[in-house]
Amino acid sequence: MSVAVKLPTVLRPFAGGAERVEISLSGEPTVGAVFAALEEEHPALRRRLTDDQGALRRHVNVFLGNDNIRDLNALDTPLSDGDELLVLPSVAGG
Amino acid sequence: MSEAVLLIGTKKGLWIGRSDAERREWTLDGPQFEMQGVYSVGIDTRGDRPRLLVGGTSEHWGPAVFHSDDLGQTWDEPPKGSIGFPAGEDASMERVWQIQPAPADQPGVVYAGAQPSSLWKSTDGGVNFELVRGLWDHPHRKDWGAGFGGQAIHTVLPHPTDPDRMSVAMSTGGVYRTADGGESWEPTNHGIKAHFMPDPDPEFGQCVHKLAAHPDVPERMFAQNHHGVYRSDDGGTIWKSIADGLPSDFGFPIVVHPHEPETVYVFPLIADANRIPTDAKCRVYRSRDAGSTWEALTNGLPEVPSYAPVLRDALCVDQADPAGVYVGTRDGCVYASADAGDTWTEVARHLPDVLTVRAAVVG
Numbered sequence: 262m263s264v265a266v267k268l269p270t271v272l273r274p275f276a277g278g279a280e281r282v283e284i285s286l287s288g289e290p291t292v293g294a295v296f297a298a299l300e301e302e303h304p305a306l307r308r309r310l311t312d313d314q315g316a317l318r319r320h321v322n323v324f325l326g327n328d329n330i331r332d333l334n335a336l337d338t339p340l341s342d343g344d345e346l347l348v349l350p351s352v353a354g355g
Numbered sequence: 356m357s358e359a360v361l362l363i364g365t366k367k368g369l370w371i372g373r374s375d376a377e378r379r380e381w382t383l384d385g386p387q388f389e390m391q392g393v394y395s396v397g398i399d400t401r402g403d404r405p406r407l408l409v410g411g412t413s414e415h416w417g418p419a420v421f422h423s424d425d426l427g428q429t430w431d432e433p434p435k436g437s438i439g440f441p442a443g444e445d446a447s448m449e450r451v452w453q454i455q456p457a458p459a460d461q462p463g464v465v466y467a468g469a470q471p472s473s474l475w476k477s478t479d480g481g482v483n484f485e486l487v488r489g490l491w492d493h494p495h496r497k498d499w500g501a502g503f504g505g506q507a508i509h510t511v512l513p514h515p516t517d518p519d520r521m522s523v524a525m526s527t528g529g530v531y532r533t534a535d536g537g538e539s540w541e542p543t544n545h546g547i548k549a550h551f552m553p554d555p556d557p558e559f560g561q562c563v564h565k566l567a568a569h570p571d572v573p574e575r576m577f578a579q580n581h582h583g584v585y586r587s588d589d590g591g592t593i594w595k596s597i598a599d600g601l602p603s604d605f606g607f608p609i610v611v612h613p614h615e616p617e618t619v620y621v622f623p624l625i626a627d628a629n630r631i632p633t634d635a636k637c638r639v640y641r642s643r644d645a646g647s648t649w650e651a652l653t654n655g656l657p658e659v660p661s662y663a664p665v666l667r668d669a670l671c672v673d674q675a676d677p678a679g680v681y682v683g684t685r686d687g688c689v690y691a692s693a694d695a696g697d698t699w700t701e702v703a704r705h706l707p708d709v710l711t712v713r714a715a716v717v718g
Binding site for chain 2: 271272304314315316318
């Protein structure tokens with residue numbers, strides 16, 4: 262199955278300029294699995310979304326539809342074929 | 356043709372000052388690394404061409420270390436990042452506070468001090484860093500505390516001739532040194548006060564803000580503490596106050612002249628409870644006798660009232676002769692002296708808070 266990750270402008274240089282990254286998943290399809298797959302294809306992007314231990318960075322928001330994955334099952338949120346994850350920076354910082 | 360570069364790391368990006376070897380007139384490039392707090396910068400002058408290093412932290416996207424081999428025109432980092440805790444550790448990199456090239460006879464070795472308090476070593480010129488396990492596994496680590504700025508190793512002081520010896524300083528925790536290449540570390544804070552603790556003379560836990568030493572006299576070290584300015588003449592074993600001639604013993608940075616081991620610079624603030632310059636004047640203080648007496652440097656620094664502190668890494672010297680001295684303030688001004696502090700010129704104003712400065716004459 263395949264899902265997509267849609268990136269804000271500031272992160273596109275870490276994905277070769279792409280606005281949208283397609284990810285093929287073979288195992289259990291979760292948000293965490295998408296990030297793990299990003300490690301292979303776009304490690305510099307992955308590091309900006311998650312910290313050294315794989316936790317989602319505090320001021321990074323990832324939406325599945327209109328739902329923030331933190332309000333779902335976080336990195337264990339299950340995905341379906343064709344889903345699109347939207348990455349957005351939170352309103353943070355001075 | 357020699358040129359001078361001045362890296363100015365701010366709360367919102369990097370600016371680069373450029374000048375000729377005389378360092379009297381400066382132009383300013385920037386910003387780069389927008390929306391990143393540039394807490395550490397380094398200029399590695401040991402190789403065939405100078406390498407610039409930047410430790411930036413995005414509040415959104417995390418920390419990273421970048422390097423440039425074309426004096427800041429382009430920047431690079433390895434895809435998997437330069438620096439980060441191994442999987443399974445109870446920590447993640449939050450901020451790189453210090454990037455310190457080792458002495459010239461250790462080409463390629465660059466140290467980094469980071470938050471949470473950790474020391475890192477690169478052997479490829481700052482491209483990839485490895486955690487120094489000996490300090491990370493120190494039994495004191497669980498007791499190191501955090502100040503306003505976080506809990507970090509902010510100063511790395513390699514010994515000039517012995518690659519096995521080094522001192523680091525952290526807030527809070529104090530000064531630690533190794534004599535076996537980083538395998539084992541001992542706290543060396545005897546004499547440094549910790550007024551914020553029930554016992555003001557603890558073995559460790561001091562809030563040392565900055566540490567400095569001259570490579571010709573490595574046993575003599577200087578420390579600006581959270582209240583207290585100190586000198587050690589025995590490599591950090593015993594510390595004695597040198598604050599008597601200063602208007603205040605509070606401040607953040609301390610640096611040593613590149614060619615005069617007795618000459619040291621600080622930027623006093625009134626007190627812990629009132630962190631603005633003494634007399635509301637932007638004044639660097641200089642001692643030419645290792646801290647016995649001090650003088651305020653005023654020529655070219657602002658006469659108008661100034662309420663902006665100078666942070667721990669925002670005062671530096673270059674290695675040129677005559678020596679350059681540089682200071683950046685929290686209200687975004689940068690002043691440079693090309694005569695060891697006798698006279699100053701304004702390099703920048705209205706930048707974001709200046710976090711760090713480093714300068715070198717290269718080429």
